[in-house]
Amino acid sequence: xxxxxxxxxxxxxxxxxxxxxxxxxxxxxxxxxxxxxxxxxxxxxxxxxxxxxxxxxxxxxxxxxxxxxxxxxxxxxxxxxxxxxxxxxxxxxxxxxxxxxxxx
Amino acid sequence: xxxxxxxxxxxxxxxxxxxxxxxxxxxxxxxxxxxxxxxxxxxxxxxxxxxxxxxxxxxxxxxxxxxxxxxxxxxxxxxxxxxxxxxxxxxxxxxxxxxxxxxx
DNA sequence: TATTCATTTCGACAATCATGGAAATAATAG
DNA sequence: CTATTATTTCCATGATTGTCGAAATGAATA
Numbered sequence: 001x002x003x004x005x006x007x008x009x010x011x012x013x014x015x016x017x018x019x020x021x022x023x024x025x026x027x028x029x030x031x032x033x034x035x036x037x038x039x040x041x042x043x044x045x046x047x048x049x050x051x052x053x054x055x056x057x058x059x060x061x062x063x064x065x066x067x068x069x070x071x072x073x074x075x076x077x078x079x080x081x082x083x084x085x086x087x088x089x090x091x092x093x094x095x096x097x098x099x100x101x102x103x104x
Numbered sequence: 105x106x107x108x109x110x111x112x113x114x115x116x117x118x119x120x121x122x123x124x125x126x127x128x129x130x131x132x133x134x135x136x137x138x139x140x141x142x143x144x145x146x147x148x149x150x151x152x153x154x155x156x157x158x159x160x161x162x163x164x165x166x167x168x169x170x171x172x173x174x175x176x177x178x179x180x181x182x183x184x185x186x187x188x189x190x191x192x193x194x195x196x197x198x199x200x201x202x203x204x205x206x207x208x
Numbered sequence: 209t210a211t212t213c214a215t216t217t218c219g220a221c222a223a224t225c226a227t228g229g230a231a232a233t234a235a236t237a238g
Numbered sequence: 239c240t241a242t243t244a245t246t247t248c249c250a251t252g253a254t255t256g257t258c259g260a261a262a263t264g265a266a267t268a
Contacts, residue, residue: 003123011118013191015226016111023107026191035245045228050246052226069235069244084188087117087130119256139215149258154216156256173214173265210268217262224255232247238240 001082008059009083017044018052025062025075032065032072105186112163113187121148122156129166129179136169136176 013019024041025033039049053073056062060079065072117123128145129137143153157177160166164183169176 003120003127007118007120007123009118010114010123014111014113014115014118016107017226019107019111019114023191036243039244046245047229047247048227051228054246071245080191084191087127087184087188121256140213143214150215151217151259152257155258158216173267175215212267213265215262215264218260220259221257222255223257225253227251227253229250230248232245234245235243237242 001079001086003086005059006083006086009061009079012055012059012061015052017042017048018056021049021052022056022061022075025073026080030074032074034070034072036070038073105183105190107190109163110187110190113165113183116159116163116165119156121146121152122160125153125156126160126165126179129177130184134178136178138174138176140174142177 013022020042021038024038035046035049035053038053039046042049053062053064057064060076061083062073063076065074117126124146125142128142139150139153139157142157143150146153157166157168161168164180165187166177167180169178
């Protein structure tokens with residue numbers, strides 16, 4: 001995970017709507033959630049939602065899984081972890097004031 | 105730390121230049137760094153740097169400390185931690201797949 | 209006070225972004 | 239096939255953002 005990738009992930013999560021989408025997915029853990037479910041919870045137009053989902057997908061923070069006429073989304077925990085690790089990496093010049101943390 | 109605050113922090117770190125600035129401050133830990141030092145390391149105009157610093161300051165990710173004719177900047181680790189906690193909070197509906205982590 | 213160095217403010221610009229309506233595509237059910 | 243539901247693509251638009259030059263401010267020293 002380099003600086004470009006990390007900045008891209010952070011930037012996408014920096015939009016309130018996308019952060020809410022991502023949180024819904026994170027909270028539901030490994031349960032399956034499709035676009036329709038999200039739309040109901042968020043109450044935003046389908047085109048807007050689709051736009052946000054593709055942005056999150058592009059930076060690798062979420063994955064999609066097609067099944068029948070639904071598309072299920074779930075968070076990509078490794079990418080989230082990578083992003084966090086980059087932020088905390090080499091904190092305080094290796095004095096390691098930050099315990100490593102693992103995600104899922 | 106609510107969703108608006110978290111999104112604001114994430115968004116500001118989503119800019120590559122600002123992420124680099126933040127990283128320099130994080131890496132140097134509790135050592136003092138002023139604007140001049142940063143400018144040397146980054147090689148960007150002072151107005152641009154100042155612009156980025158004020159954005160990071162506004163969302164509480166860094167603090168400034170005036171001393172003589174210098175202004176020293178340092179990361180606000182609690183805010184960074186709050187941001188990360190928000191992202192990981194309630195992951196997988198309380199199945200607690202994510203160990204809590206502490207920053208500094 | 210004058211000088212010097214550090215930092216900020218102002219003003220401008222192109223580039224990117226968020227949003228959503230409308231139409232198009234995909235997939236299943238009847 | 240037709241109807242229905244789910245999802246995406248296309249397109250437009252106003253708003254925000256990133257960048258930087260130039261000027262202004264601040265603070266210390268001589």
